[in-house]
Amino acid sequence: MSFAYEEPQGPGGETRQSAGGDVAVMTTQQGVPVSDNQNSLKQGARGPTLLEDFHFREKMFHFDHERIPERVVHARGYAAHGYFELTDSLADVTRADVFQRVGEKTPAFVRFSTVAGSKGSVDLARDVRGFAVKLYTQEGNWDLVGNNIPVFFIQDAMKFPDLIHAAKPEPDRAFPQAQTAHDNFWDFISLTPESFHMIMWAMSDRAIPRSFRTMEGFGVHTFRLLDAQGRSTFVKFHWKPKQGLQSVLWNEAVKINGADPDFHRRDLWDAINSGDYPEWELGVQLFDDAFAESFDFDVLDATKLIPEELVPVRVVGRLVLDRVVDNFFAETEQVAFCTQNVPPGIDFSNDPLLQGRNFSYLDTQIKRLGGPNFTHIPINAPKCPMHHFQQDGHMAMRNPKGRANYEPNSWGPTDGGPREDPARGFTTFEEVADGPKQRIRSETFADHYSQARQFFVSQTPIEQKHIGDALVFELSKVERPDIRLRTLSHLLNVDEGLAATVADGLGMALPDRARAACAPITDLPPSEKLSIVRNGPATFKGRKLGILLTDGADAKLFAALVKAIEKEGAVYEVIAPKIAGVTLSDGKTVAAKQKIDGGPSVLYDAVALVVSAEGAALLANDAPAKDFVTDAFAHCKFIGFSAEAQPLFAKAGIADDLDEACLPLTSARDATAFLEACRTLRHWPRELEVDLDAQ
């Protein structure tokens, strides 16, 4: 994607020669060549600056207007280009052009985001992640504006402003930033029982993903697919990462935020630029009215999912991100996703959250991007032909040509402009709706706890522990005991064991359980797909090993490690006492990517300590080196180490605790075995030894 402005050119179209050689000459926005970009125009060397200085005024005026309002939610985000390739035709159920021809690629732009934090907030906030996909199909843009969690906090869009106000910094004090751990959020949540299914997800490790590349995406709502006859099939959309699911630990997230607040965006940038293109499968759950009728819950209720055991996910395509943006503002910041952007063959359901979103997104873009012509911005413009009579407005770039700007008209086929086409055009499912106008919540939305419980019982024990820990952490930041108690009263309806754990963690007695809006539908069976740990990767591919090196470290061992990493498709960074690098045992120098203070182990999926005896002795006196080892151990990471590293373990206080995920590295074979062991990502049993909450 190119800039809106072209490179300045000379009058004859040639690039102008600057005094310095073959460099384009700087110009004003009007194309006037600039002679001096260092000094304003003055009356004498020490005199006042002159109003006449149009270069200064233009430069300053433009700078003063550089900012646009940040998104009211999902302000912090990062995006990339790629494509969607159809692998299984859906022509049997939809006429959507994008789902017709197997092998065809559709250009895509995908923006990931956090919800609550402002634009400059940290990447590892505990938060839902946005997963917004724009597909530039041949029959118009399709925006699937989803999240990495398949359900939502609320059922009716009417409550969205309240939810977001409660989650954002409190209005009088303007903190806390990018956190739900405060009174207003939990006050709202504890008064909104429908949110408890989503709360289970938000308190799970889903809300602290290792990478955008290791999280799922969901369209959340039930949509409709329509065939050429207008017949409807319900659909839910899923994006499944080929990289497998992976998250970090909360204690790790807190430290990552300090060490590298851009952890996720850097990860995406690095992966794509190194040719390791992230990829997701597009899966669909297709179902009909009969299923919808028989399902325990209402398919229009966005606080419910349909377990994959009930309706399997059919994989129909793949999404590949293979190009970073040329310019963050032009593309990532100005991209405007709108849920109402659907091409013929895809339609909405009556989900009241979706219906409300269809108003909100268009509305917000007008405010954010300054007018109705945001579709003229290249990142938002469809890549298929467009013909209509909409005109003028701020920043209009391409008004229709010719005399006719209305229809019907009698200017004939060449000058009269476009006409509607009932056969090809977008059609809406002819759903029959009847009933009194009323402000009401359907009784079919009333079960708030059954699926929350199903999610909880579907987690592995370590994941269940993390949910308990997260709830204790968040509620410990809540000042009002009554809000904590009210939250506990709902948790009792989700899982008594969980409620007891959280009450114990808070040091509070359990209250009575909250009165439920209806009796729980049923004790639902666990669903495999809801766990991250059960759906992790099979390899260490795309993961990052941190290698702590010192002068005199074993060169052969380092070379063997690098070879094993490359074979696995993983990457590594060298961390050293000095950024200039280290001289290994063979006399060769290896540059460091990080000085030890700037490369804590939280930035890596696993670590290797390849040190000499002198190096280890030196590092044993260094606090960051101690933290490097202590944290790697506490975060259940695999640790490979040369024999000389022992003093570091002693300093970190774990010399007697080393377990089977701490692997000695003495030979090339050890290096391979270590990388293979790292495929497990974490040695979870260790957490029970190192965490007070687990004892």
Ligand code: HDD
């Ligand atoms: Fe939303 C942005 C996802 C409910 C109103 N939303 C936004 C983005 C994502 C989502 C990923 C960022 C898009 C981007 O990267 O530019 N939102 C969701 C999901 C929801 C949801 C998955 C529930 C299923 N949202 C929701 C409701 C409303 C909104 C109920 C209002 C009625 N959302 C907005 C918004 C935003 C937005 C205010 C802010 C910036 C923007 O739209 O472009 O209109």
